[in-house]
Amino acid sequence: MSKKEKKLLTARFGNISPDSIDDYIKTGGYASLKKALGMAPDAIIAEVKASGLRGRGGAGFPTGIKMESVRRATGSPKYVVCNADEGEPGNFKDRYLMEKDPHQLIEGMIISAFAVGADYGAIFVRGEYIKAIKILDNAIKQARGAGFLGKNILGTGFDFDMDVYSGAGSYVCGEEFALLAALEGKPARSIFKPPYPTTEGLNGKPTQINNVETFANIPHIIDMGGAAYAAFGSETSTGTKLISLSGNVNRPGLYEVTYDITLREIIEELGGGVPGGRAIKMVQLGGPSGPIIPPSLLDLKIDANEMRAYNLSIASGAVIVIDDRADTLDILMRIMEFFHHESCGKCTPCREGLGQVLGLLDKLVDGRATDAELELLRNLLDVMSQASLCGLGQAAPTAIKSILQYFGDELYGRIGAAKEVK
Ligand SMILES: Cc1cc2nc3c(=O)[nH]c(=O)nc-3n(C[C@H](O)[C@H](O)[C@H](O)COP(=O)(O)O)c2cc1C
Ligand code: SF4
DSSP: OOTTBBTTTTTTTTTTTOOHHHHHHTTTTTHHHHHTTTOOHHHHHHHHHHHHHHHHHSSSSSSHHHHHOOOOOOOSSSSSEEEEEOOOOOHHHHHHHHHOOOOHHHHHHHHHHHHHHOOOEEEEOOOOOOOHHOOOOOHOOOOHTTTTTBBBBSSSOBBEEEEEEOOOOGGGGGHHHHHHHHHTOOOOOOOOOOOHHHHOOGGOOEEEEEEEHHHHHHHHHHHHOOOHHHBBOOOOOOOEEEEEEEESSSOOOEEEEEETTTTTIIIIIIIIIIGGGGOEEEEEETTTTTTTEGGGGGTBEEEEEEHTTOOOOTOOOOEEEETTTHHHHHHHHHHHHHHHHHHOOSSHHHHHHHHHHHHHHHHHTTTTTHHHHHHHHHHHHHHHHOOOOOHHHHTTHHHHHHHHHHHHHHHHHHHHTTHHHH
């Protein structure tokens, strides 16, 4: 195990049965809930704020501030919702968290509900995650049976219950507004914001919506205290991060690391490098909506401060390694086809822009594109990032933009290529 690996959220993986609440309790499970129920809700939120925990779903919003907003919001009832949609290719950390240690997530949600004053919770799970859904359903039943869910939890007078809901295969359901719409039985589409879910979320009521990994951190913060949690990490990146490592690496898989690890250490020390000793051509961070960076940036630590200097972030923690055999345009085509397929079609820049971008990429592939068309592509990408209604359309151009920034010659070199062949 590398010095920069730290097992906090993954400590029980393989050591307990995910079907046994007894295993969870024997290894310290639900002790944090008991502790939290003896604290004032504001004190719980203060610990989460002190921990510096930031959302692990990609955007990195401070979790304590989100909880405080829900607590202060006036609407009733209030909800906690777990975003377990994990529809972005290259991400699989949440699946492991749910399949290997479901009570850790459930305990994090119950503590959050007590802190923000919610009385109902929903876990919205990607529909393809059939095993995770089964395991969570069973774990919720067991938690109810043990008195951790339901009426008058552990005799404290606190009522809270939760259920699992399954998605139906749409990537945009991971976007929080689309997810809440889907939970309400409406088409999964985003809306103009503000208001944000903290004041008008599920059924128009205050809602704390967080990623699986974010909720899974809460029991540990209550257990060790916010300051102790914040101590392993920097000012901007505290705690551990789960990394979904995939692509051309010898040991793809899930790794839990501290934020002082570099991308190169993740790929070479944890992942065992590229098969056959081939060279790394590029690495994509976060999944299709993330930037594609050159090997020269791999010595960056995943710490937010360090990455922000390059306008990067580790986001959800997907690291996709691409070796020197890959064709850059082929990769871009696949990424943009994914977004084109997943666009909900509600707003023009995303719906129409993605089709136009694909057409221009197609021309580049065939060597029929002109300089003017490459400029048109750049403009289109800017319009999409700035004018799309939700994060899907806003982030879809990121991969091409980063290729233009770091590997521009590969695209400019394809201009007029067909003419040269003739
Ligand atoms: C298209 C799209 C897909 C998303 N998919 C997910 C997802 O699968 N899981 C997730 O936690 N957040 C996803 N997000 C981010 C959520 O909108 C939201 O920021 C997140 O659930 C907040 O939780 P956090 O603060 O714990 O990160 C997605 C955003 C967009 C725009
Ligand atoms: S950006 Fe795309 S996915 Fe988001 S609302 Fe607009 S069309 Fe739908």
